[in-house]
Amino acid sequence: MQILLNFSTFHILSDGLYYALCVILSLAVLLGLHFMSRVKTAKLGNQVSALAIALGIIITLVKKDILPLWAIYPGMVAGLIIGLRVASKVKMIEMPQLVALLNGIGGAASAIVASFAFLSLHGGSDIFGRLTSLVAVSVGMVTLSGSVVAAGKLHKVLTQKPVILRHHQLYSTVLFFILPLLIVVSLVGNDAGGVIYLSSVVFVSLAFGLVFAIRVGGADMPITISLLNSLSGVAAAIAGFAVTDILLVSIGAIVGASGLFLTRIMCRAMNRSLPDILLGRTSLQGSSVVTPAGQRADGAIEGEQGEGIQVGDPGFATDDETSGPVDVRELISRAKKVIIVPGYGMALAHAQHLVKQLAGKLKSNGADVRYAIHPVAGRMPGHMDVLLIEAGVPFEEVYEMDDINDDFRDADLTIVVGANDVLNPSARNAEGTPIYGMPILNVDECSNVLIFNYDLQPGYSGVENPLYSRKKGVTIIQGDASVTLAELLSNL
Amino acid sequence: MTSIQLILVVIFIVAAVVGYLLINNVPSRLHTPLMSGMNALSGVTIVGALLATAGALSGSNPVVGYIFGTLAIILAMINVAGGFAVTDRMLGMFGRNNQNRDKDD
Incomplete structure (x- = not known):
């Protein structure tokens, strides 16, 4: 740094002390990171890191004798104001x-x-x-x-x-x-x-x-x-x-x-x-091979899980004439062990609050409700968790895939909202498709599956979901999840 | 390569390895706040921006130097302030939902 600086210097900080402080601050950042490993201490961890950076700025200003240089402060203040403003305004769905x-x-x-x-x-x-x-x-x-x-x-x-x-x-x-x-x-x-x-x-x-x-x-x-x-x-x-x-x-x-x-x-x-x-x-090249002709190639890419955002014809039109709202009501009132699988489609439809209401309804019927999160649900790592937490879902009801995947076979009911590829059983055996080998949620092992999706098109991967054509135990409610869920809730 | 540069390489390797091991313990539900926190940390480059600006002011082309230096300061500061603040906000939501509950992972 000496190369860049020609300031006359009276150092309060000796070189040795300055280097030692730098190492200590780096360790503080690592400590902050360590605190991030538990929900309870994560906030503290973030604060420790923030303090370390703040101190890092201060010791640099002191060490390099630029503390009194007024010209650097307008930029700092401007950045500070912009940063804080953005941080307080941003919606959780916009985090990515x-x-x-x-x-x-x-x-x-x-x-x-x-x-x-x-x-x-x-x-x-x-x-x-x-x-x-x-x-x-x-x-x-x-x-x-x-x-x-x-x-x-x-x-x-x-x-x-x-x-x-x-x-x-x-x-x-x-x-x-x-x-x-x-x-x-x-x-x-x-x-x-x-x-x-x-x-x-x-x-x-x-x-x-x-x-x-x-x-x-x-x-x-x-x-x-x-x-x-x-x-x-x-x-x-x-x-x-x-x-x-x-x-x-x-x-x-x-x-x-x-x-x-x-x-x-x-x-x-x-x-x-x-x-x-x-x-x-990317998976797109693969998808062109397996997407059957006549399907909306564009729309399938639009959302990763085949979810829709446009308000279509909601209602309870299902592909199976016998399963109507009555069945769904019964299904919901009888279920004692329920797993909810939210996908990005839920977030796009702003349906997370409705999902939470549905969960409340189920719980008031005495059901045990848990959420299963696939690692890539959402648009960035951990995104779905943050969206559910924002909606007020207690995080101990939210399970990571590996912790809940064996429980689908014992569950009475699995409710899928705006997710497709992450539960597509083809991933296990459809060799040559983009999702082959991808770990999936074992939704197909559950005896009763209720799916809220915009449509029945393949998800982002372009691979058909065989679950959609299963006649037994699968009920599909098409449409914008915020509309269909609201309708279901008012019927309950 | 001078000895300080060698030391920096060692610091780089040690920090990367220790950081990697620690991040391994972060549960996936905290990955979004982890990433926004990392955003804030990459704003540490503000230290470099401050030094560069100060240096440029006494250099041969102070106006251009000051403009670019200030730009770097603003950008890095947005990163630091925005990153830490939004992470704090998110983790606050986790805390709110966790009131009166001690269960962790």
Whole structure:
């Protein structure tokens, strides 16, 4: 950092003390992370991390003698106000796009920091600094453009469909190989033209992030966001190498590791390999093979679980004439052990409060009600949990897939709301389909299944759900879940 | 590579490995707050942004430096403040639903 600073210095903090404090603050962040492992202590963990960052800012200002430099404060105050405002306004269903956007913002900030470092180091002898600064610029910019596209898709400003350009694979491959080449060239390049090298790295990185993100479809978003989360941390850590800052390196590394971990979990839950995602081999290509002709290829991609959002013809029109509202009423009044499977369709229909009311009704009949959450339900890891918690569902009623999957066979009734692929039994045996091998909720083992879905189209994967054509014990209520559930509740 | 750079590489590896192991213990129901908390943490780059801005002000092109530096400060601060605040809000909901209950996972 000394390279960037020519301030006359009277250090209150000695080097040794400053480094020690940096290590202690990094440990505090790890402690905060440790507290995140339990619901009860998670809030404290977040506060510990926040305090660590605040102290990190303060000791840096003191150590580097920039505490009295008024020019830095307007930006800090502006960022603080914007950040707090956004945090208090955002709705829980919008969390994925907020996280995506924040990933991008973090990547951009790190890229700017690294740009400063590169320009001051360019042409010098510090190869490590020059290399890391350019890599940080590149990773940060990829994160920025990828995240902006992802956030746009999640916020429905951009299409949720994978956008595949002609020669898409070629573009991404070429950009992917040009980047390291550019970085090497600028390292051996002479003193002149630092800005040119920098801007070409920025440009190619932005293009790569864009090309990568536009071909990702709605249901792959949990993986993409996790990956971008990781990259935003990696960008900060590498920028930390470039400017020789312990805090940036250690905390950036923690974020990078966290994002990578979540990416792995999501990949496993969707039966996807990370290289497939990176190279854009999304499930869409597979789905074109198995989607029967005449089906709404577009709509199937729109929502991961074949759920709908438009208000259609609600009512209790089912494919089986004998199962009407009466049966459903009886089913609900008799059930003693009920499992509810919420999907993203529930969230899109804003039906979580109605689902909770239904659960209350069931409980007042003496039923035991639990919720089963598939790891990729929602648009980011843990999203469905947050949506249910927001609706006031006590979290001890919410079970992760592995904890509840053996209980479906003993349950009297399973109620599915806006979920499809995550309970599609084809995943067990339909080789060659995108969902083959994906762990699923064993809803088909339950003797009575009540499904609230917008329609009977295949889910995001494009694979037909055999459960829909099962005649025995399956009742399907089509339509917008917020309408059909309300109607059911008023009938009970 | 200087010795401090070597030390940084070691710090990077240790932090990544320890972080990875700790995150392993976070239940999946907390993954969304975990991610937004990580957002906030990646805003640590504000430290770099502050240093870069201060450095640029005494450099050869203070105006351009100040503009980009301030941009980085604003962006990183949004990350820090927004990330921690929204995580706190979410975890508050978990706490509210958990009133009078001690059961954890």
